Amino acid sequence: MRIRRVVTTRAGGYSSPPYDSFNLGDEVGDDPAAVAANRKRLATELGLAEDRVTWMEQVHGRTVRVVDGPLDGPAEATDVLVTAERDLALVALVADCVPVLLADPEAGVAAAAHAGRVGARVGVIPAALEAMYSLGAQASRVEVLLGPAICGQCYEVPREMAADVERHLPGSACRTANGTTGIDLRSGLWNQLAEAGIGSVGVDPRCTAEDESLFSYRRQGTTGRIAAVTWVGSA
Template sequence: MRVRRVVTTRAGGRSKAPYESFNLGDHVGDDPAAVRANRERLATELGVDRLVWMEQVHGRTVTTVDGPLDEPAEATDALVTNRPGLALVALVADCVPVLLADAENGVVAAVHAGRVGARVGVVPAAVAAMVEAGAKAEQIEVLLGPSVCGECYEVPAAMRDDVEAHLPGSATKSRKGTPALDLRAGLWRQLAGLGVARIGVDPRCTVEDKTLFSHRRDGQTGRLAAVTWIDA
């Protein structure tokens, strides 16, 4: 089976400032008609019939889906499916989008892993749900998508230490030498500990790369999408 992964940028949509232009988030104050047009274009460009969205809440709940949903999956931060052609979407603007796939067994997952979700274990929960759906941990491939990098993610020392205690490997220093977090580094270590051997990292920092949305940089802004599916 062939697994597909796509990460969008800001370009090519209908949204106006401060969401310009390919905002895919419907919860950030953008014109609903523009978001709807952007989502329709995404589906058309990807060649998929339906996209599955989440009502993301910065938790560790995982929803396994076996068909299209009329509404976003309620109060969840990870989607899992073994149905070909069903495209799963995680929306981010600094958090880590995590796309996982076991191509041999035909199981994929899309995860929204912000500081809180990463700290409480949303990624291990997604891996467990994938295994339950037929995947094998040692056959899972992962892409850690663009997010705020450690040099830009300055946090209070107590917060850094708390996250490090739950997600070892995430503590770092910012460009200014202050306490910071590198969630992708912590998630990489966590996934390796789960037996996942093939982990790729998109090195782009959402704060530094102006082609990407960043809440930390801009405040009110849009959301990019990380999408994965199995070709039908």
């Protein structure tokens, strides 16, 4: 089966500064009408009805929601969406956290995960994989894309925080470009996926803090959200 993946940028929408312009986050202070127009445009560009694009109320946890059809609003208090339904798009919103798109093309199972520091630390990706396996996915067939996120050279954190994350997500601790203590979440997640037997892991190298075509909370403070979207195509 054909797995579709899309990552948006901040260009081409209806939002005004500092959300300019294709902000897809509805809980960041942007004009709701602009966000609704941006979400409608996203569905149109994906070639899907608006109710076939599924959103989450992300809370930096490890809760998984398996969906088999359109929801009445966003999935509440959820950081992973999983489906085996055709043409049902799953969305993870980020502005420095790692959007993780997973799929087993043979089983026709897809997942979208929001993996920030807290979620990655508490095991949001192992939770996503377990839900996928329950629908027939197998580790040897799963393909993963780690989307745009803040890179380790830009993600400065206190030493104690880096050590704590490293204990739970080995391979994440690093040094920033300034020589201070940092975290590289994509590196830690890559190691975690490899340990889980996932052999196909792609990484979008863009850093949200460095690339001004993307939203970044670290760079801007008040800002919008880009979307990482995946779905199982019907054709």
